[in-house]
Amino acid sequence: MTKTEAKIRIQKLREQIDYYRYQYHVLDRSEISDAALDSLKHELQNLEEQFPEFITPDSPTQRIGGQPLDKFQKAPHLVPMLSLNDVFEIAEVQAWFERIKKLLGSTEEVDFFGELKIDGLALSLTYQNGLLVRASTRGDGRIGEDVTQNAKTIEAIPLRLKPLKRLDLPVNVEIRGEVYMKKKVFKELNKIQKKRGEPEFANPRNASAGAVRQLDPKITASRKLSFLAYDIATDIGVQTHKQVHEILQDLGFESGKFNLRCQNLNEIEKYHQATNDRRESFPYWIDGNVISVNQLGIFKKLGVVGKTPRGAIAYKFPAAQATTVVEDIQVQVGRTGALTPVAHLRPVKIAGTTVSRASLHNLDEINRLGLKIGDTVILEKAGDIIPDVVQVLSKFRTGREKNFKMPSKCPVCHSKVKKRDGEVAYYCTNKKCFAQSLERLQHFVSKNALDIEGLGPKILEQLWNADLIRQPADLFRLTKAELEPLERFAEKSAENIVNSIRAARRVSLARFINALGIRHIGEQTSIELANHFLDFTRLKSASLEKLLEIPEVGEIMARSLVGYFADPENRKFLHQLEKLIRIEPVKPKASSGRLAKKTIVVTGTLGNFSREEAKTAIREAGGHWLNSVSSKTDYVVVGENPGSKAGKAKKLGVKILSEKEFREMLGLA
Ligand SMILES: [Zn+2]
Incomplete structure (x- = not known):
């Protein structure tokens, strides 16, 4: 291919790729397959590599390829980016009407333009001689952040404006619009996040804002963002806002299919109702309408108060919102070990359900x-x-709030x-963390622990995946309403x-101790501990020495217990749990039972008792069951085929009982 041929081919490729891009990303039509389009892009890429002198800044190959930034540069806006006053009721729209009329005097006839208010991130695009030179976020309205590299990856944003037939644009034109996610x-995206065990995005606004503010443009590109233009901030000499929208379309932007010129209050309300009724059917989330004075001359005359124009309002749909207090922020661990901060809320009703928790997604979101x-x-x-914390009402602060x-x-x-490089999430470094915590939950609800029926391993995992439980205390906060929507x-x-x-919720002390799954402390030791300490508070504060006094508790067990109860995380966990359940203390029987304070060892098979029955009988009579014989043992009960314990008892001079004598002692014979 000669240089001239290459130049022509490159030009044609660029035109066609841009044409298909526009069809697909702006008009939502696809004329050729993704694969065919990729093939054209690939050819262009190869030719530009061979003939780099023909690379232009508006070539489709220039969308991706920027290097990750260290930080964003500041970008002042030529015309300030204003924000709109929110109104929620027609009465407020009417009040706005009347204010406008008063300001204008009664002579001027005002009409209005309604458009959809997309829930996304506002962006200002600067085109110089038709070429995209800068994209910036709103920032404080005067100075934003330069996100040009990222904006270029959004295919719905033209790198070069289409030429207009009847209008000459100024050198610099600022286009305003909303980056959004379909x-x-x-x-x-959330399906993928979930599969990876990464925190899900609460709403498309967060997802698109997060994507635009990535320092690595490759990540932005992967999020498949869209763009809808709603204003030209530069004065281009047209009369109405409606015309601005027409020109935006001529320039190659999507500018909203559902815009409408409204003559009066009645028409505005009708438009508002109609778009609210249809909002589920739109490909993007909207949270209301923007109503502007259509005549740009009047709009300008009305002026600006602070950062808000008098000539436009955001007429919001009734939002399912409620206010509450964040009582705590706790961290949950997902399957991949990603840590998600969760707000524990003072319970509040919202859209018919009571909400007591809301994911905060990550530390960046909390800071934001x-x-x-x-x-x-x-x-x-x-x-x-899912419910989401959208705003902090900082005026309610008392000074006692904690970071x-x-x-x-x-x-x-x-x-x-x-924290992994390049990610917002923090991770637990233990790869088995998820499996272990699920096991811990299984143990907690098992037969010899809290014995909760119907909570098999599958159900527990399902509840975990639905973000309903992370630790035992969460079980007691589950509501029917939370479970019903699950598969x-x-x-x-x-x-x-x-x-x-x-x-x-009512659990015996022994079962509770067992449920905790403390290392080296099994079911039998839990029973011993319960019978010895009688209530949980005494066990929690027991010293190593006190624990070692129990014949069945060895040094390893005692250390494990002391370590467990000293750990601040465990203390917090127990504190929560104790608020939710009632641990029944052991009724002291030691002074009244027939075997009061006696230690008893059973060896061999008994005719009338299984091992478990013998244990229970001894415990109920106030005695202590032991597994091995020492000089401190009071009695050894010898059944059929006794083991070495019988011999040892004889040697130590411990009193030996037959099963018959044992039954007599218990008052059973
Ligand atoms: Zn962990």
């Missing part, structure tokens, strides 16, 4: 919100999206916590589980 892209523990916040639930700190140790397994949960089974959990 519903289906958002769902797909400026959230502290103890803060009053606005919680929002939109459509099928959240990501723990340095995993709250589940106490391994070290690390395989009918109303009845949800109710059954909630009931059996409720029944397990």
Whole structure:
């Protein structure tokens, strides 16, 4: 291929790729397959490599390829980016109307333009002689962050404006619009996040804002963002906002299919209702309408108050919002070990359900919100999206609020916590963390522990995956309403589980100790500990010496117990749990039972008792069952085929009982 041929071919490739891009990303039509389009891009890439002199800044190959940045540069806006006043009711729209009329005097006839308010991230694009030279975020309205590299990866943003037939644009033109994520892209993204065990995004606004503010443009590109233009900030000499939208389309932007010119209050309300009714069917999330004065001359005349224009409002749909207090922020660990901070809320009703927890996703999100523990916040639930903290009401602060700190140790397994390079999430470094904590839950509900019926391993994992439980205390906060939407949960089974959990709120001390799964402390030792200490408070504060006084507790066990109860994480965990359940103390029988304070060893097979029955009988009579004989043992009960314990008892001079004598002592014969 000669240089001239290459130049022509490159030119044609560029035009066609841009044409298909526009069809697909702006008009939502696909004329050729992704594979065919990729093939054209590939050819262009190869030719440009051979003939780098023909690379232009608006070539489709220039969308991706920027290097990751260390930080974003500041970018001043030529025209300030204003924000709109929110209104929620028609009465407020009417009040706005009247203010405008008053300011203008009654002579001028005003009409309005309604458009959809997309829930995304506002972006300002600067085109110089038609070429995209800068993209920046809103920032404080005057100075934003330069995210040009990232904006170039968004295919719905033209790198070069289409030439206009009847209008000459100024050298610099600032286009305003919203970066957003389509519903289906958002769902797909969260599916992937979930599969990877990464925290899911709460809403498309967070997902798109996060994607635009990535320092590595490759990540932005992978998020498949879209762009909808809604204004030209530069004065280009047209009369109405409606015309601005028409020009935006001519320039190659998507500018909204559902815009409408409205003559009066009645038409605005109709438009508002109609778009609210249809909002589920739109490919993107919207949270209301923007209503602007259509005549740009009047809009300008009305002016700006602070950072808000008088000539436009955001007429929001009734939001499912509620205010509550963040009582605590705790960290949950997912399958991959990713740590997710979760707000524990003062329970509040929102869209018909009571909400007591809301994921905060990651530390960046907490910092973005400026959230502290103890803060009053606005919680929002939109459509099928999980409830989300959207705003901190900092005026409610008393000074006692606390900053959240990501723990340095995993709250589940106490391994070290690390932040991976290039990711916002923190991780537990223990690869088995998830499996172990699930096992711990299984042990907690098992037959010899809290004995909660219906909570098999599969159900527990399901509850874990639905983000409902992370540790035993969470079980007692489960509600029927939380279980019902889960797969395989009918109303009845949800109710059954909630009931059996409720029944397990009263637990014997021995079962409770066993349920904790303390290293080296099994079922038998748990019973011994319960009978010795009688209530949980005494056990928790027992010293090593006190523990070693129990004949069945060896040094390793005693150290394990002391270590367990000294650990601050365990103390926090127990503190929570004790608020939710009732641990029944052991009734002291030692002084009244027939075997009061006696230590008894059984060897061989008894005719009338299984081993378990013998243990229970001894315990109920106030005695202590022991496994091995020492000089301190009071009695050894000898059954059929006794082991070496009988001989040892004889040697030590311990009193030996036959089964008959044993039964007599118990008052059974
Ligand atoms: Zn862990």
